[in-house]
Amino acid sequence: MKSILLVEDEEAIARVLTAYLRKAGFQVTRAADGQAALEAFETSPPSLILLDIMLPNIDGFELLHLIREKSRCPIIMLTARDGIKDRLAGLDGGADDYMSKPFVPEEVVARVHAVLRRPSYWSDGSGKRHFGSLLVDFAARHVFLNHAEVNLSPREMSVLLFLAERPNQICTREQLIERVWEMDYEGSDRAVDLSIKRLRQALQHWPADEGEIRTLRGIGYQLWTE
The missing domain is CATH 3.40.50.2300 (Response regulator)
Structure with a gap:
């Protein structure tokens, strides 16, 4: 609500x-x-x-x-x-x-x-994008939720940045592996899912009406925002 x-x-x-x-x-x-x-x-x-x-x-x-x-x-x-x-x-x-x-x-x-009904995300021209109370700083690789920094691993940060660059777009597992894991991917089907799960936990206090990290089973992942 x-x-x-x-x-x-x-x-x-x-x-x-x-x-x-x-x-x-x-x-x-x-x-x-x-x-x-x-x-x-x-x-x-x-x-x-x-x-x-x-x-x-x-x-x-x-x-x-x-x-x-x-x-x-x-x-x-x-x-x-x-x-x-x-x-x-x-x-x-x-x-x-x-x-x-x-x-x-x-x-x-x-x-x-x-x-x-207007898009809830916006860019401020300094390499930062706002999704309601979530602020993603692409240049500095920092994320803030309600002005408090969110502690993410380098991998989780890379996943979030990749999704935040493409709000509301569906990103496939293959795209994430190619852009985030690159040559370090060990072939485990659970690696991407585990990073998404940890990312959701880190953002658990992000209001659902502002956005969320979604899994579209059999299709891919999405940073959804209205």
Whole structure:
């Protein structure tokens, strides 16, 4: 189930949006101020954030900046400030969408679905690729999950890099053997499966709605992400 962090200090609006989002099948966590929202985000990163601008403690623009320093979690801004300068500030700051109050709850749900249908992985131009909370640094051969480095063996790292270069593509066993094992492959049918198994264990806390390492029996392997 995809999770939504609703950052809204107006109780009536929060109650209505929570009801509509839950009816649409989302898990909803609500934060009534910017500091609580930041703590909720860091404790359990959501699939998407609905973010008001005028908030106590930390306003929406500052919260957007703080989150964008560490994550590409989708963010839709919901606010009564509908001037063009505010819209541009939100979108230029990294918001994925911007909706003005008053709004129709059904449209908010539709916008959430639309944003979540976009590819969840992106490259930042520095040899790094983000898959939700998973960061793969191809140049440095490092992997981070929720900002903590993932400890992988050289072989497991090579397998992950190979798959991460081809998100959602099916890679055959033969391709992995040729590109990762090369001349070191000893011919064991279990060698590739064992590396995939260990890789999954290392990434066991990667949220399933962000991606996963899949085995397609008789076909190959895939780093799947929406």
